[in-house]
Amino acid sequence: MMRPLMTPLAVLACLGATLPGRAASPAVVSGFAVEGARALRGQPAGAAACPAPVEPVADMAGLQSRYDPKDPTQSRVSAERERHEADRGGRLMAFATALARLADQAVASRPANPDLARCALHQIAVWARRDALFAGSERNDELGRHQAVMTRAWHLANVAAVMLKVAPGPGGADGAASRAWMARLARSVMDEYGADNQWSRHGANHLYWAGVGVGLAGAVLNDPAMRDFAVAALRRGLDDIDANGALRKEMARGERALFYQHFAALALVVLVRYADANGIALDAAQETAFRRMLAFTAAGTRDPGKAQEIARARQLPTRDRQSLAWIDPVLPWLRPRDPDLAADLDALATEARARPAWHVWLGGNASAVLNPEGSPRPRSERP
Numbered sequence: 001m002m003r004p005l006m007t008p009l010a011v012l013a014c015l016g017a018t019l020p021g022r023a024a025s026p027a028v029v030s031g032f033a034v035e036g037a038r039a040l041r042g043q044p045a046g047a048a049a050c051p052a053p054v055e056p057v058a059d060m061a062g063l064q065s066r067y068d069p070k071d072p073t074q075s076r077v078s079a080e081r082e083r084h085e086a087d088r089g090g091r092l093m094a095f096a097t098a099l100a101r102l103a104d105q106a107v108a109s110r111p112a113n114p115d116l117a118r119c120a121l122h123q124i125a126v127w128a129r130r131d132a133l134f135a136g137s138e139r140n141d142e143l144g145r146h147q148a149v150m151t152r153a154w155h156l157a158n159v160a161a162v163m164l165k166v167a168p169g170p171g172g173a174d175g176a177a178s179r180a181w182m183a184r185l186a187r188s189v190m191d192e193y194g195a196d197n198q199w200s201r202h203g204a205n206h207l208y209w210a211g212v213g214v215g216l217a218g219a220v221l222n223d224p225a226m227r228d229f230a231v232a233a234l235r236r237g238l239d240d241i242d243a244n245g246a247l248r249k250e251m252a253r254g255e256r257a258l259f260y261q262h263f264a265a266l267a268l269v270v271l272v273r274y275a276d277a278n279g280i281a282l283d284a285a286q287e288t289a290f291r292r293m294l295a296f297t298a299a300g301t302r303d304p305g306k307a308q309e310i311a312r313a314r315q316l317p318t319r320d321r322q323s324l325a326w327i328d329p330v331l332p333w334l335r336p337r338d339p340d341l342a343a344d345l346d347a348l349a350t351e352a353r354a355r356p357a358w359h360v361w362l363g364g365n366a367s368a369v370l371n372p373e374g375s376p377r378p379r380s381e382r383p
Helices: 008-016 034-041 079-084 086-107 114-129 142-166 172-194 198-202 204-221 224-239 254-277 284-302 305-311 323-334 339-351 366-370
Strands: none
Touching: 034 086, 034 366, 079 086, 086 114, 086 142, 086 366, 114 142, 114 172, 142 172, 142 198, 142 204, 172 198, 172 204, 172 224, 198 204, 204 224, 204 254, 224 254, 224 284, 254 284, 254 305, 254 323, 254 366, 284 305, 284 323, 284 339, 323 339, 323 366
16 A cells, blocks of 8 residues: 655654665765766867856746646646746756766766866856855745745756766865855755645655755765655655556646656656665565556656546657656666566667666766666767
8 A cells, every 4th residue: 555645744754764774874875876987988088178157047036937827737838938037047057058068078088087077166166156046036926936946956956966977076165165055055945845835745746856956965965864855755756656657746737747757757766776875775665666657657658548548638749868868777776676677668768769868957968877887878978
């Protein structure tokens, strides 16, 4: 029987709890195999110019979701709202994408190229010194305020993943500024989901991605409370999987239900790998639910009929590299547990040309660091 959903207070309570299956470990780790990836696929890197940093986005006032607020499924994009956020959104994505590309170059360089690490840290430090993503948040309506928090969560995931790829160590003044900003971002996200509010009660992919961002930051900062927050988010997500393998809240997203199923699945896959790296095992019921979710999500890509039935809406296609970015990262965990399902997912990724798994919120190429042995060298690291 599926356990009841974890309340926000229960999330807080388990932050310091001893969880089943945890092996004693003095350090918080990410699960990223950066040195393994470099050894397998690295090549000498030539001189690379460091691009000018993207102008930081400091002011978060008036933030709007791109979805029509009158649409209960939050699946219909509002052209007016997209125009409103075009400049700010463009700078946010330019910053994240530039970092991801630098991180991909760093992982692919053998020996490690310190210039790439210095460049990436400088890009982050420029935003850190401006205290980016915080000013004006209080001048939003409640939805905009939460959107500001989630913008921090997604960028925290990107920045932490990039730092893990290029320079998890001190890194001088830029490294110190970057780590201090990351800690502030993480506290903001943890506060949002530690409080009893509509967002912490709803959970869904926002909570799972909050867990990814905070968890990866915990690996950079070696912070056990951040690790425990991430694992609590994972366990909440596993409880959100229904008997079909669908994530209940994502199936309420109309024509984008499968799109958000994939997006949420990517976060949960990364959290499973993260928990495993930190010696935290799923129990039998959680593992069964997780594997059921993987199978349902893959089946929906090939035939969306079941998802359409649940969501009561025709689904947008999800046979693309961004949607299927969760496959490569889960395969090393899945193969020894369910070789048949792993083979099916592997075939789907191959059929859909979904390699390398690339996602901006994971700092670029996720195949390289989460499945280096199973990932062919890509022709390009770019999305």
